Amino acid sequence: MSMFCYKEILFQLTHKVDEYKVEGYIEGTFYPENPNKEITPVVGRLITLDKLDFPAFMSLSCWKKIQERKDFTEDKSYYWFIYFHTKRNKEISEVQLIRPKIDKPYLVDFGGEVFNANVDYMRVRGRIKTIFKKSFSIQVECQSHYEKDLFYKPFTLKIDGILPPEANPGEFWDVVGVRNGNIWTLIKAEIADENKLMELKINRREILRNLLLEKTETNLVPKYLRPPINPTQIKKTPPKQSQPKKKKKRKRKPKPKPKIRPIQKNQNTTGKTFRLY
Numbered sequence: 001m002s003m004f005c006y007k008e009i010l011f012q013l014t015h016k017v018d019e020y021k022v023e024g025y026i027e028g029t030f031y032p033e034n035p036n037k038e039i040t041p042v043v044g045r046l047i048t049l050d051k052l053d054f055p056a057f058m059s060l061s062c063w064k065k066i067q068e069r070k071d072f073t074e075d076k077s078y079y080w081f082i083y084f085h086t087k088r089n090k091e092i093s094e095v096q097l098i099r100p101k102i103d104k105p106y107l108v109d110f111g112g113e114v115f116n117a118n119v120d121y122m123r124v125r126g127r128i129k130t131i132f133k134k135s136f137s138i139q140v141e142c143q144s145h146y147e148k149d150l151f152y153k154p155f156t157l158k159i160d161g162i163l164p165p166e167a168n169p170g171e172f173w174d175v176v177g178v179r180n181g182n183i184w185t186l187i188k189a190e191i192a193d194e195n196k197l198m199e200l201k202i203n204r205r206e207i208l209r210n211l212l213l214e215k216t217e218t219n220l221v222p223k224y225l226r227p228p229i230n231p232t233q234i235k236k237t238p239p240k241q242s243q244p245k246k247k248k249k250r251k252r253k254p255k256p257k258p259k260i261r262p263i264q265k266n267q268n269t270t271g272k273t274f275r276l277y
Contacts, residue, residue, distance in 0.1 A: 009208070010107045010115050011123045011176075013201060017194040018172050020140050022083055022157070024122030026179065029077045030056060030097060032063070046095055048120070049077060052182055056082075058097040071102050078102065084122065086157050091182045113188075120179035124157055125192070128169050135160045136167075136186075138175065161186025 014021065032044035040060035045053055066072055078100035085094045107115040115121065126140040141154040159177055163186070167173065172192040177184040200207065 008101075008107055010109045010121065013197065013204065014125065017192050017197050019125060020142070021123055021125040021174075022085075022140050024082055024084060024120065024179075025079055025101075026054075026082055026084075026095060026120045027077060027079045027118075028054075029075065030058075030080070035074075046080070046097070050181070054092055054182075055094045056097055057094075062097075062099065066100060069102075072100070079117065085155065086184070092179075092184075122177050122179065122184050123174070124159070124177075125174045126157070126172070128163070128167055128171050128173055129156055131163060131167065131169060134162060136163050138173065157184075159184050159186050161189075163189055167191070 011021075011023065026046065026048060028046045028048040030044055030046050032042050034043075038060060041057040042060055042063045043055075043057045046056035047053055067074075072078075080095075080100050081098045083096040083098065084092055086092055107117055107121075109115070124138055124140065126138040129137045129139045135158055137156050137158045139154055139156050159175065160180075160183060161177065163173070163175075167189070174190055174192055175186055176188040177186045179185075
């Protein structure tokens with residue numbers, strides 16, 4: 001959970017209406033194969049609460065930053081934000097760990113719908129490829145054309161569940177599902193709408209205020225989410241009247257005693273042997 005609010009957004013808004021996404025949350029413990037070797041990526045296994053074992057990896061830089069946190073323990077179970085891949089039979093084949101959430105958040109989406117933090121969620125944005133009776137497949141591509149041509153190739157995910165009747169192959173959809181064992185099951189689906197995305201972006205700050213700032217201390221909230229302050233309602237406290245400082249009396253220095261020096265006899269006209277000067 002975030003340090004400044006009791007709620008947290010389940011999945012963030014995308015930059016473009018046709019932006020591909022494969023992300024989610026899985027609760028479990030990460031066991032690296034070689035914890036003492038500085039090799040990237042850090043490869044290991046993610047053991048979930050229901051004792052399933054998934055191949056997992058994460059970048060060395062992320063792993064070092066997580067280990068430096070005082071509230072992180074390697075043998076403890078955390079709610080991990082992940083990217084994932086699936087096999088042809090819809091099973092999860094591999095997960096990429098991004099960051100753990102130290103406290104379980106109170107998850108909501110931009111529509112205000114509440115999600116249980118004890119459940120593993122996934123989100124897929126892509127084009128519907130095939131629609132079956134009780135499942136469907138969705139195709140996901142890499143955003144960068146350079147990476148797509150050289151390293152990454154488009155892949156297809158199969159998800160259990162029935163899409164709305166208006167869904168057609170070739171359309172771009174945003175779907176959310178939950179993990180049942182090693183298979184994802186659909187719970188929410190909506191077609192990608194550019195007008196709705198632009199409206200959410202314009203009102204994003206106000207929406208976040210309404211969703212996240214319930215029962216939250218204002219001084220713990222980021223400045224960009226704090227409600228605007230009316231300057232006329234600010235009570236100005238009068239400045240304290242400063243007391244006049246007492247002048248310190250300066251001590252007068254004593255006058256130096258006159259110095260005496262002898263006078264030569266040839267210059268003595270008065271008959272005295274000494275004089276003051």
